[in-house]
Amino acid sequence: MLVLENIISDRGSKYAVSGAPCPDEETARALIRTLCQRKKFAKATHNTWALITSAGPVKNDDGEAGAGMVILRMLEREGLHNHLIVVTRWFGGKHLGGDRFRHVQEAVRIYLAHL
Structure with missing residues (x-):
């Protein structure tokens, strides 16, 4: 599993992205x-993920409402099937509002650039 830590930091929240063929x-x-x-990952606030399999799309927000769908849409756009992407967030104490979706997208872009 490829794990890229400390890729984004905003108002105390920190992000990592991970993935593997799946x-x-x-x-x-x-x-x-x-x-x-x-x-470190066990203590994360959210481990959101998505995957497109032959059985169809699968996602999990892990409490970060809508984040799994953001990952799923990016997988669909890339045509990347049978590959799990996990975006991890450690909450920093301040709500990020819509910026959190921008950070999820950027985390996935960073991961895809490493493939």
Whole structure:
């Protein structure tokens, strides 16, 4: 799993992005469990993710309403199937409003640039 830490920081919130080839939702959940074995990621406020499989799209906001859909749309635009992308956020104490979606998009762009 490719993990890119400390890629975005805004008003105390910090972001990371991770991903790996992934054939299905079950494997995605296993990969996220493995990621969360790292203490830092286990303590994250949100680990939002999305994946497009042969069975269809799968997403999880993990409390960051709408973030999974942002990731999913970017996967669809790229035509990237069977690849999990996870955007992790550590909340910094100040609400970011709509900027949080911009940060999720930027995190995914950074990840895609490393493929």
